[in-house]
Amino acid sequence: MRGKKKIAILVVASLFVYLSLFTWNLRTGHLDALSSHTGLDISGIVLKPGIWVTEQVTGFWYRYIYLVGLKQENDRLKAEDAELRRTNMLLGSQARSAARLESLLDFRPPEKWAFSGARVIGHRMGPAAALNTLVVDKGKALGVTDDMPVASLKGVVGRILRSGAATSTVLLLTDSNSRIAVIGANNRSPGMLSGQGYGKPLNLRYVNQNATVDPGELLLSSGLSGIYPKGLPVARVTKIQRSDISLFLTVQAEPLVDMAGLEEVLLLSLEPGEQAAPAANAADSEAGTETAKEDANGAADQ
Amino acid sequence: MLPTNSALSLLWWGVYTILGIWAQRTAPGIDFFAPGFIVSLQEQSPQRTVLLAVLWILLAEGAGNLPFGYGLAQFGLLTAAYFMGRSLFEARSYLFMALLGLWTGAIHPILIYSVSSLANLQVDMRPVLVQGAVQMAIFPVIWFLTDHFFPERLRQDVRPL
Numbered sequence: 001m002r003g004k005k006k007i008a009i010l011v012v013a014s015l016f017v018y019l020s021l022f023t024w025n026l027r028t029g030h031l032d033a034l035s036s037h038t039g040l041d042i043s044g045i046v047l048k049p050g051i052w053v054t055e056q057v058t059g060f061w062y063r064y065i066y067l068v069g070l071k072q073e074n075d076r077l078k079a080e081d082a083e084l085r086r087t088n089m090l091l092g093s094q095a096r097s098a099a100r101l102e103s104l105l106d107f108r109p110p111e112k113w114a115f116s117g118a119r120v121i122g123h124r125m126g127p128a129a130a131l132n133t134l135v136v137d138k139g140k141a142l143g144v145t146d147d148m149p150v151a152s153l154k155g156v157v158g159r160i161l162r163s164g165a166a167t168s169t170v171l172l173l174t175d176s177n178s179r180i181a182v183i184g185a186n187n188r189s190p191g192m193l194s195g196q197g198y199g200k201p202l203n204l205r206y207v208n209q210n211a212t213v214d215p216g217e218l219l220l221s222s223g224l225s226g227i228y229p230k231g232l233p234v235a236r237v238t239k240i241q242r243s244d245i246s247l248f249l250t251v252q253a254e255p256l257v258d259m260a261g262l263e264e265v266l267l268l269s270l271e272p273g274e275q276a277a278p279a280a281n282a283a284d285s286e287a288g289t290e291t292a293k294e295d296a297n298g299a300a301d302q
Numbered sequence: 303m304l305p306t307n308s309a310l311s312l313l314w315w316g317v318y319t320i321l322g323i324w325a326q327r328t329a330p331g332i333d334f335f336a337p338g339f340i341v342s343l344q345e346q347s348p349q350r351t352v353l354l355a356v357l358w359i360l361l362a363e364g365a366g367n368l369p370f371g372y373g374l375a376q377f378g379l380l381t382a383a384y385f386m387g388r389s390l391f392e393a394r395s396y397l398f399m400a401l402l403g404l405w406t407g408a409i410h411p412i413l414i415y416s417v418s419s420l421a422n423l424q425v426d427m428r429p430v431l432v433q434g435a436v437q438m439a440i441f442p443v444i445w446f447l448t449d450h451f452f453p454e455r456l457r458q459d460v461r462p463l
Contacts, residue, residue: 014378022371026421031363031370039364046323124330125323127433128366128373130414130425135365161367169367176424197426 036164041139044167047121048137112271113229115151116142120262121167131161132175132198136265139166147227149268155233155256156180156221157265172259173234174198181225182234185218187211193219193235193253198260202235204251213240213251229268311346311456315354318448323361331433333362336380336406337399337445343384344394344449345457369421372413379409394449396442403441410434 025031102109118136125135138144140163148160150170158178161171171178174195182193182204189211191204207213217237223230235253243250315338322334335358342351355377362373383405384393391398411430418425 018371018375018378021374022369022417022420025370035360035363035370037364039360039362041364042361043323043327043365046320047327050324122327122365124367125365126326126362127331127333127376127410127437128362128368128414128417129330130418130430131367131423133367164364171367176426 032162036162036169038164040135040162040164040167040169043125044121044135044137044139044164047135051119051121111229113268114271115266115268118144118150118168118265118267120265123260131177132172132195132259133158133161133169134172134259134262134265136168136170136267137166138267139164139168141165143269144168144267145269149228149232151232151266151268152257152262152264153266155235156228157257157259157262159227160267170265172198173255174200174202174259179225180228180234181222182219183222184213184237185220185233187213187217189213190222190224191219191251201238201252201254204235204237204253205248207249207251209242209247209249211249213237213249215240219253307456310453311350314453314456315342319357319361322358323365326365329436331410331430332437332440333376333406333410334444335362336376337441338448339377339380340384340399340402340445341448341452343381345452347458368414368417368423371417371420375413375417376406376409379413380406396446399442399445403438403445406441407434407436407438410437 021031116138118138120134121137122135124131124133136150144160144163146160146162150157150159156173158170158172158175161169163169172195173180173193174197176195176197178195180193181190183190189207191207191211194203194205196203204213204219215237218233219235219237221228221230221232221234233256235255237251237253239250239252241250318338319335322338325334326332339351339355339358342354346354359373359377362376363370366372380402383402387393387398387401391401411427411434414425414430415427
């Protein structure tokens with residue numbers, strides 16, 4: 001009987017200590033920072049050499065040995081290059097005239113963002129990886145900060161969830177906890193894009209019933225949340241449904257990027273001297289947890 | 303210079319940890335350190351086991367993407383199950399290891415759900431349940447392999463029954 005009482009006291013005490021530690025960490029983030037600077041970085045140190053060797057071997061194979069179809073690929077790339085040059089020439093003149101008009105109307109010039117590449121060294125790792133994330137080989141030592149936007153050449157990938165000294169975790173836009181303020185490329189209808197899990201369509205929320213959205217329309221980041229720059233391609237609309245009982249349209253979209261096949265990503269940072277939207281940043285700093293940050297951004301978007 | 307046994311232990315567990323990290327990268331959601339933790343509990347001094355547990359908890363938490371808490375709870379519950387089960391079963395029997403595997407796999411979705419709910423995060427539980435089932439099956443296998451290749455010189459016990 002006495003033994004049982006002792007066990008019960010031990011269980012209650014352990015639970016109390018555990019919940020206290022958990023709550024303290026949610027408020028301060030100290031234990032998360034500790035695990036990022038130890039566990040995440042150690043994982044990065046262990047993985048990087050192996051990945052480097054694999055890339056060198058496969059690179060050697062494809063560059064110097066496996067040259068099948070090279071001539072055809074070269075011809076196709078030349079044609080693509082010519083087409084892009086023509087498009088670029090037209091768009092360049094339009095962009096210059098837009099900048100001239102904006103300066104005439106005394107618009108504030110847009111923020112300037114710098115891109116830096118990072119290599120993907122893993123996706124979900126370990127038993128505590130329940131969210132849709134990937135791990136990249138850059139960390140705080142190279143200027144990576146939490147909430148930094150991550151993109152690929154095709155579109156937005158997500159944002160930095162947490163970072164160690166030399167390794168960082170990226171929350172993908174397909175994750176259920178991801179929220180991105182977007183706007184339609186053609187009709188400029190705003191909404192908030194949220195993930196529903198890997199392999200499932202994205203959900204565009206809070207689009208008014210009378211808003212115009214076309215199937216196949218490109219969704220761009222609106223820049224209202226202060227995390228992503230304005231105009232980055234994020235997703236493409238796949239399905240639109242009107243409901244009699246809802247105030248909003250039911251809109252589904254698909255990401256532009258194949259998350260499973262990503263090998264390299266681009267990290268976006270504001271160039272020195274530039275500052276993100278102050279209101280959104282203030283909202284971010286007040287929010288204690290990652291989810292709270294998401295909610296704040298979502299609220300800012302509406 | 304380190305004593306020979308300590309150096310061998312450091313080398314062996316170092317290689318195990320490196321292989322575990324690569325295995326966890328290859329099979330998301332599966333814990334390859336828990337069976338090693340049980341082998342350490344069976345064969346090593348408590349101090350060394352605590353050091354290994356701290357390292358593996360930090361690795362699980364750092365490489366993972368939930369707020370700190372999963373690894374601590376998992377290793378705590380695994381230790382509790384091991385010491386409680388030891389009074390009922392032979393500590394190194396395959397049956398006991400299979401039961402510990404069932405326990406580890408069963409607590410995986412419960413812990414993920416608890417930690418994510420406490421942090422107000424949404425998690426798709428279907429893949430987590432699959433990971434728990436895989437963990438149940440794979441735990442005794444990894445324990446067997448780890449125990450099989452564990453150096454005789456470092457053992458404080460006899461071979462499994």
